[in-house]
Amino acid sequence: MRHQKSELFPGSVVSSIFGSVASVALVVAVLGGALGCAPPSDPPVADSSPVPAEPARLPVSLNDVMAALVNHAADPIWIAAWHDPETDEEWRDLERHAYQLELAGALLEMPGTGPMDDEWASNPEWLRWARDLRSASELAVAAIEARDQSTISSAGDRIVEVCEGCHFEFKPDMPTGGKFGEISPNAADLEDDEE
Numbered sequence: 001m002r003h004q005k006s007e008l009f010p011g012s013v014v015s016s017i018f019g020s021v022a023s024v025a026l027v028v029a030v031l032g033g034a035l036g037c038a039p040p041s042d043p044p045v046a047d048s049s050p051v052p053a054e055p056a057r058l059p060v061s062l063n064d065v066m067a068a069l070v071n072h073a074a075d076p077i078w079i080a081a082w083h084d085p086e087t088d089e090e091w092r093d094l095e096r097h098a099y100q101l102e103l104a105g106a107l108l109e110m111p112g113t114g115p116m117d118d119e120w121a122s123n124p125e126w127l128r129w130a131r132d133l134r135s136a137s138e139l140a141v142a143a144i145e146a147r148d149q150s151t152i153s154s155a156g157d158r159i160v161e162v163c164e165g166c167h168f169e170f171k172p173d174m175p176t177g178g179k180f181g182e183i184s185p186n187a188a189d190l191e192d193d194e195e
């Protein structure tokens with residue numbers, strides 16, 4: 001029986017389990033202190049060397065922002081330039097997309113998880129394109145709210161210039177994440193829909 005027991009609980013495993021339990025207890029004690037579980041008679045001491053805050057970082061790569069948000073939100077605005085929304089619901093949807101594009105411009109000012117993101121988001125030229133995307137989209141939001149087709153169209157033109165300008169300067173030949181966005185629909189696609 002002794003023999004069996006020592007096979008079931010070999011000394012090294014037992015001691016390493018106890019070792020882990022001991023370190024978990026230590027971590028809990030330390031965290032407990034840090035989280036303010038110390039008795040009130042023991043006021044927290046101001047930390048003279050604060051840990052520097054991590055810069056705000058998106059949970060996805062900028063390539064994902066591009067394929068999932070920028071591209072997706074821009075298409076309906078370009079479509080609207082030659083094909084006015086017909087119902088109130090379509091107008092509201094278009095307005096949401098324009099807001100999404102404006103927000104996407106703001107997101108592009110932050111690095112995400114992509115290999116080039118830190119470099120891009122700290123480059124002043126990149127930041128200028130991102131802000132241009134925001135302001136062109138803001139123009140689109142206002143034009144859509146006013147249901148002003150010619151301004152929607154010129155905001156759409158401005159947006160294209162911003163996409164192309166930034167791609168010309170920064171976009172690698174192959175997307176870093178290996179993700180391709182969908183190709184923007186063109187007038188011919190829309191005619192097919194209507195047939």
Ligand code: HEC
Pocket residue numbers: 061062063066067070071074108114116126127129130133159160162163164166167170171172174175176177179180181182
């Ligand atoms: C601030 C710069 C910038 C702006 C503005 C910008 N892009 Fe991008 N875009 C990039 C970069 C850089 C990549 C490649 C990212 C990578 O590979 O990690 C990219 C990738 C893409 C992709 C991924 C698929 C592909 O072809 O590689 C699509 C789709 C895309 N952009 C569409 C757009 C559209 C549409 C707009 C305008 C509404 C736009 N982008 C505006 C910089 C920008």
